[in-house]
Amino acid sequence: MSDPLPDEIEDVLWDEACRRGDAIRSFLERNPDGATAGDVAELAAALNLSQATAYRLIKLFRAGGTILSLVDRKRGRPQGHRVLDDKREEIILTTIKAYYLKRTRPTVSQLVRDVQTNCISAGFKPPHRRTIVARLEDIDLQQRARRRGEQKIVKATTPVPGTFGASRPLEMVQIDHTKADVFVVDEETRQPVGRPWLTLAMDVCSRMVTGFYLTMDAPSRLSTSLCLLHSVFDKSAWLREREITEPWPVAGLPDTVHVDNGADFRSRAFKRGCQDAGIAIEWRPPGEPRFGGHIERLIGTQMGRLHLLPGTTFSNEQDLGDYDSKRHAALTLHELERYIALDIVGSYHHSIHGGLGRPPIAVWRDHEGEIPLRLPQDRMRFWLTFLPEQERTLRPTGVHLFGLRYWSAALSADVGRSDRRLLVKFDPRDMARIFVRRPSGNFVEARYADLTLPSITLHEAVTARRTLLAKGRREVDTRAIVRTAIAQRELLETATRKTAAARRGTTSSKSKVDDRGWGSLRGVDSSKPVPFVEDAD
Structure with a gap:
């Protein structure tokens, strides 16, 4: 902390400092070449001070030459002096960074509990709340507010000496x-x-x-x-x-x-x-x-x-x-x-x-x-540059986009000529027309295939389509679908059994016909070998 100004000193302290100043000034004038220990002892006695304090005040007055330097300072610890050991200091700073400087903005009371808990867990005596708050105050206020997301404090502590402006319209x-x-x-x-x-x-x-x-x-x-x-x-x-x-x-x-x-x-x-x-x-x-x-x-x-x-x-x-x-x-x-x-x-x-x-x-x-009225040289090109786009295939029925169908006579020559998907630009505020880039590279305007339809926005088109699909889902009779699926399954199973049985019957009939054609084997002992008779020449 900086020294106080003269008018901030109490009258009693200031008067005493003035008395000391007069005495020391006279002392220095009497002893321009230096003073003996006896001379300093006489000065100390006159000012009712110790000899060590008299030496200190003489040194201060010589260095600064001001009455303010002779004002009694408050007793106690110097500003910024720390008495905690390094271990507890480290615990306090670590806890502040880990738990307090967060966008969840924990309270100071919660921080104090966390620090004291961490100190006790480490086997140290917990510091007092005032000590922990003092460490918080050591952190720059704006830095602390930024880490905690306290935008009002950030704004209040941010200097804005300059101005952000423009000298003419449309400059910014x-x-x-x-x-x-x-x-x-x-x-x-x-x-x-x-x-x-x-x-x-x-x-x-x-x-x-x-x-x-x-x-x-x-x-x-x-x-x-x-x-x-x-x-x-x-x-x-x-x-x-x-x-x-x-x-x-x-x-x-x-x-x-x-x-x-x-x-x-x-x-x-x-x-x-x-x-x-x-x-x-x-x-x-x-x-x-x-x-x-x-x-x-x-x-x-x-x-x-x-x-x-x-x-x-x-x-x-x-x-x-x-x-x-x-x-x-x-x-x-x-x-x-x-x-x-x-x-x-x-x-x-x-x-x-x-x-x-x-x-x-x-x-x-x-x-x-x-104002220099500066407009795009090619208004249509500028407009199309910023419009959103989709890629679509050109069908014989036209271009389909978001459930809407578009057509232009200029697209007739391109139908079926290429498999390439075409770039389609559209304005979500007015879906009555779109702009299709032909394979040649030129954009053509396409409008609703049904010219009686009114202009709508993309949001309306998407919402209407979603509503229609939802209505369709509500109209679906799930029980009817299940019933017909079961009936179809039963039909297939029955048909499969009938076909298999019929085919087995057909196979048996064919076997009987074949036996009659080759002669009957009844009465022949198949266990005995049939003698081989070689043909005679």
Whole structure:
């Protein structure tokens, strides 16, 4: 611990130090060439100190020349002094590392019990609780919090002297995922189906949301790619489909996307697609969540708004209480998507942002004329780059994908010409069309073979197929199957016996015919040899 400041010293101690300083200063002035033991003894008597203490104070004053150096120090052990033997010190440190610095976050009381138990087992006297707590305090607070997963302490003890920002819109776009704090229901049955995942993209400069994607599937390259596609392209048609009239003016390729170290952001397809379009990828340093602070705060804001919806799970169990989220769930995935979009283009974009002091859309409009609107040179190629794919065989009936059948006249020339499986690209948000790469390398658009079918999402298609299969399984009469299987088994056994008996009867008849043809052997003693008669010439 560092020395206290002069104004932190008690008056009595400070006054005594000043008296000592005056006496020693006069002593040194009288004895510039050195003092005898008798001179030091006189000084010690004047200050009411031992001769050894007088020598020590003279040395301190010569070295520092300050009154503070002459203040009486507290009696007791020096700061940081340890009196435990090495064996018990080792047991305490080993137990702290093995049992306390864990993400299960055991309590200090549990640590004390563990240390004392280990000491007793080793034949040593257990140390006092204060001693064990003192060893804990010797460990750096932030290091201890990181090992225990105490993120609030890590955040509170992490200096952030600089700022992470951008000078203009689309210079830096952050993307991240979160599980929505609300249950959604099925489109048909209106029964709860789970909590969806939300992927958000945000422009760091203006704090405008550049795009989002809502899905029931866990974060993946797909959700990241579809969020980026929504971010880059004009949203006018998308808004019209959802009957939203508020503008969402954000469009264009970002210079850099700022993402975490998740596998979806490290996928080869995502990296190659960004490189091809001239988008740099910047990954956050591992274990440094503050570098994603802008998008994290946006996610927190959006989740807070979802806590007003029926079916919310809130952010913690205390807020949830006895509220039954599943029973109160009311919105489908489509309805929740529209709700989030309305909230973004209405409330969020037009409300004052705490970090900006202005609405995000106002900041965007200020820079709109300066933003170099950079769009993909080949929009279709860029779009297809980020879409998911499957491989399928081209049949005479078309391409079959997720239980749906697609056809294009452009595929007629390829039917039956090759055994190669074709690459099929699809947009999970709109399964009315797919894109098939022909053997020549060109992509062609294929639509439903039945053009009367409406557009559905991949989730709806998979759910409908799963429902149909479940219905089919429920309609199966297992008893009827067993009864017919037993009847078939009996039929086979009966037929086999009849056939075998008939064949045995046929064999006996053939033997009698053969005996008559060769003459009867009755009356011939077969035990006697038949004499051999050689033919005469």
